[in-house]
Amino acid sequence: MATFDIPTEQWAQVVEKTGGPSVYKKIPVQKPGPDEVLINVKYSGVCHTDLHAMMGDWPLDTKMPFVGGHEGAGVVVAKGELVKDIELGDHAGIKWLNGSCLACSFCMQADEPLCPHALLSGYTVDGSFQEYAIAKAAHVAHIPKGVELDAVAPVLCAGITVYKGLKESGARPGQWVAIVGAGGGLGSMALQYARAMGLNTIAIDGGEEKAASCKNLGASAYVDFMTTKDLVAEVKAATPEGLGPHAVILLAVQEKPFQQATEYVRSRGTVICIGLPAKAYLKAPVFDTVVRMITIKGSYVGNRQDTQEALDFFARGVVNVPFKTVGLSELGSVFDMMKDGKIVGRYVVDTSK
Ligand SMILES: [Zn+2]
Ligand SMILES: [Zn+2]
Numbered sequence: 001m002a003t004f005d006i007p008t009e010q011w012a013q014v015v016e017k018t019g020g021p022s023v024y025k026k027i028p029v030q031k032p033g034p035d036e037v038l039i040n041v042k043y044s045g046v047c048h049t050d051l052h053a054m055m056g057d058w059p060l061d062t063k064m065p066f067v068g069g070h071e072g073a074g075v076v077v078a079k080g081e082l083v084k085d086i087e088l089g090d091h092a093g094i095k096w097l098n099g100s101c102l103a104c105s106f107c108m109q110a111d112e113p114l115c116p117h118a119l120l121s122g123y124t125v126d127g128s129f130q131e132y133a134i135a136k137a138a139h140v141a142h143i144p145k146g147v148e149l150d151a152v153a154p155v156l157c158a159g160i161t162v163y164k165g166l167k168e169s170g171a172r173p174g175q176w177v178a179i180v181g182a183g184g185g186l187g188s189m190a191l192q193y194a195r196a197m198g199l200n201t202i203a204i205d206g207g208e209e210k211a212a213s214c215k216n217l218g219a220s221a222y223v224d225f226m227t228t229k230d231l232v233a234e235v236k237a238a239t240p241e242g243l244g245p246h247a248v249i250l251l252a253v254q255e256k257p258f259q260q261a262t263e264y265v266r267s268r269g270t271v272i273c274i275g276l277p278a279k280a281y282l283k284a285p286v287f288d289t290v291v292r293m294i295t296i297k298g299s300y301v302g303n304r305q306d307t308q309e310a311l312d313f314f315a316r317g318v319v320n321v322p323f324k325t326v327g328l329s330e331l332g333s334v335f336d337m338m339k340d341g342k343i344v345g346r347y348v349v350d351t352s353k
Pocket of ligand 1: 047048049070096157158
């Protein structure tokens with residue numbers, strides 16, 4: 001078995017008060033508990049949730065101070081005595097769900113994201129914006145050797161989330177799915193997972209640049225919400241017989257697309273909500289929802305099996321995530337770009353810099 005020299009101190013990004021900033025400083029390296037592993041995080045993706053956590057935007061308190069990050073990919077360097085299915089030297093990923101009780105009625109049926117005792121990486125427990133991070137062994141993602149740790153990092157939150165949403169939609173190969181916000185980071189992954197699952201996609205977003213990238217990623221149609229005269233009619237017209245898509249995946253962070261989706265989804269179709277516009281509400285006409293038998297549901301990250309499936313698609317090379325790498329010390333500048341809405345693609349931090 002491999003052995004590793006583990007330092008007592010490490011570099012980390014620490015949020016010391018709500019509203020930030022995140023401070024690059026040295027902190028002690030933790031020791032794993034009996035059911036935990038210590039992962040030498042090599043790369044961590046930066047997700048919008050990390051910014052929300054720092055700013056205190058959500059109605060759920062973070063630990064304080066805390067280390068953010070929940071898309072960490074690295075190497076297992078230590079483990080507790082109860083951990084049997086992971087060896088030192090294995091590649092593993094830290095995801096949003098750091099751990100759960102495994103005993104409640106949600107955990108028992110593989111709905112562990114709903115566990116009332118869930119531990120959330122970079123939120124209620126320290127996350128992956130540090131060189132060495134702790135996770136519950138039962139919940140870490142098993143990353144196959146040969147998969148690049150920088151490229152896979154964004155799959156650990158964004159990839160799992162959109163893949164799970166597509167599964168929850170119930171859409172079958174050959175059917176049509178509209179992806180709202182298809183030109184963004186989550187959207188570009190959703191388009192690729194959908195294609196790999198044999199689905200036809202209608203990409204909905206704004207602008208020529210996004211049109212080109214969505215077409216590149218295999219979208220059958222592109223509807224530009226900024227220029228269309230009638231979005232609902234245009235989405236329906238893009239599907240066979242003009243009946244609308246079998247499912248809609250809502251990745252948008254504005255409220256309006258959430259109201260429109262029930263108008264163009266096919267009868268018997270399913271609307272999946274994933275994006276989290278601040279203070280938004282769903283509003284759908286009861287009459288149409290009943291007589292057209294529409295299902296509206298939420299989808300939230302994924303369970304351990306969803307995680308392994310999402311990673312498997314990635315390992316097979318059918319999903320490709322464009323990313324830029326910066327040092328962990330430069331995390332603050334990534335947050336600044338996020339605040340200004342200037343992020344194109346995904347940012348990954350290298351914890352060694
Ligand atoms: Zn995330
Ligand atoms: Zn539980």
